[in-house]
Amino acid sequence: MIVPSIDIIRGRTVQLVGGRDQVLDAGDPVPWLEKFSVAGEVAVVDLDGARREGSNRELIAELCRRAPIRVGGGIRDLESARWWLDAGATRIVIGTAADAALLRQLPRERVIVALDAEDGEVVVDGWRTRTGRTIEDRLAELRDLAGGFLVTFVEREGRLGGTDLDRAARIVAAAGSTRVTVAGGVTTAEEIAALDRLGADAQVGMALYTGRLSLGDAISAPLVSDRADGLVPTVVADERGTALGLAWSSRDSIAKAVELGRGVYQSRTRGLWIKGEQSGDTQELLRIDLDCDRDALRFTVRQRGAGFCHLKTTTCWGVAPPLAQLERTLRDRAAFPEPGSYTNRLLSNASLLRDKLVEEAGELADAVTAREVTGEAADLMYFALTRMAATGVTIADVERELARRALRVSRRSGDRKVADAGVAR
Incomplete structure (x- = not known):
């Protein structure tokens, strides 16, 4: 699959x-991230940092x-690696400094080792120093220590001349079960498909x-x-993962959906179908995921509006789950x-x-039985959701924040907060 890349020098996409x-100078990285994130995880590279010529830390x-x-x-060290993991990077890419001693101190599944090679020889320090070693x-x-490899064919980078599929096949085989990402020269959809078939x-x-x-x-x-018509089933879900309905997609409808940033599907009888074009119940497209067999989409x-179903319900299976219903009512x-x-x-x-928030939080803290905890938690959630509705915060916003916090590798003590006067709050 594709991993769009944003390379940054002095705060600019290049x-x-x-x-x-x-x-090429493509300007502010933020709009590019907003565009690319529909494909899933995006690679962001601090070229100033790679070249030891500064840093784009705050921006990234x-x-x-x-x-x-x-x-x-x-x-290049444990401190910076942990800093980025705590900052919310889903994964970090380590090149020059990648060695067994460093990698053993980091969560393997969140570390990708960059192997940049020019004419088969690994290069480091922003691709400027040859090492005399091969990718293999x-x-x-x-x-056995990395969660993935990023292999860049430097001599092909940026030239739009295609990548080296034969070499990629050998690298994937040598990497075993560790996933490889190939960069350098990838130019066509056919190459992306071929690389995906290689794994x-x-x-x-x-x-x-x-x-x-x-x-x-x-x-x-x-x-x-x-299917003879080439369509693929498409599960449509909201930000919280609730299935709204089932549709069909074609390559044309996917292209149009990405272009417009909206829910666009392929009707089996009416052609391209832009959700909400007539009903007003529109969809903002956030992300497209392929399943493991590449024969279905999410x-x-x-x-927005009444919901996904033509019967004016939130989902094609009727109303939304209770918490989502409450949020919508509020x-x-x-x-x-x-x-x-x-x-x-x-x-x-x-x-x-x-x-009321303070009162209900106290009652939940004092609850003893499962029934009491259930009731007091329900009360507190109602008031918390009301507070959120007052400021435009959604449950999905809170879930994203929880997911971001779960990425931290450094742990806090968790002691209760103490006011300036030394009295517990």
Whole structure:
């Protein structure tokens, strides 16, 4: 599958040829991340850090808060590796400093080792220093310690001349069960599909920035279908993973969905179908995932309006789960107040809402039996969701924050907070 790449020099998105000559300045990385993240994890490379010519740490840390990214460039010791893992990088990419001593101190599944090679010889320090070692040497040394490998064919990087599929096949075989991402020259959807069949991902930059390859075509490249019309079943889910319904997709509908950033599907009778074009119940497309067999899709969307189903229900199986229903009701109360509504009383009286939150939290803390805990937790969740509705925060926002915190490798003591006067709050 595709891993879009954002290379950064002095805060700008750039592309280099052969790892040396800058030929493209694509500007602010944030819009590119917003565009690319529909494909899943995005690779972000701090080229200043890789070259020991500065750092883009603050910018890239902000990107970590916006979408799942793997971070590379300038990570040379345990302290910086842990810093990035705590900052929310889903994975880190270590090149020059990758050795057994460092890798053993890090969670294997979150570390990718970068093996950059020019004409088969591994190069380090931002691709400027030759090591005299081959990719196969390093694979044999580190494959039991790394969660993945990023192999870059430096001489092909940025040249739009295609990648070396034969060499990629040998590298994948040498890596064993450790997943390989190939970079350097990947230009076409056919190459992405071929790499996927080998068991490798494709990290792509220049082809996307220049328009030689569309993101939609890159995402759909590995898909297979056993249908005569080539359609693939598509599970449509909301941000929390709740299935809204089932649709069908074609390569054309995927391309259009990515282009528009909306839920676009392929009707088996009516052609392209843009969800909400007539009903107004539109979808913002957040992410597209291929399943393990590459014969089904999941569209993650932000559903607006009455819901996904043509019967005006949230899902094609009826109403949403209870917590989602409550959240929707509270949002409706915030947007369209109802006279006599207790929720609207809370929304209009911040002091009352605060007092109820404190009261219910205390009652939950004092609850003893399972039944008491269940009831008090339900009360507290209602008031917490009301507080969230008042500020436009969603359950999905909270879940993303919890997921980000779960990525931390450094642990805090967890002691209770103490006020300035020394009194526990």
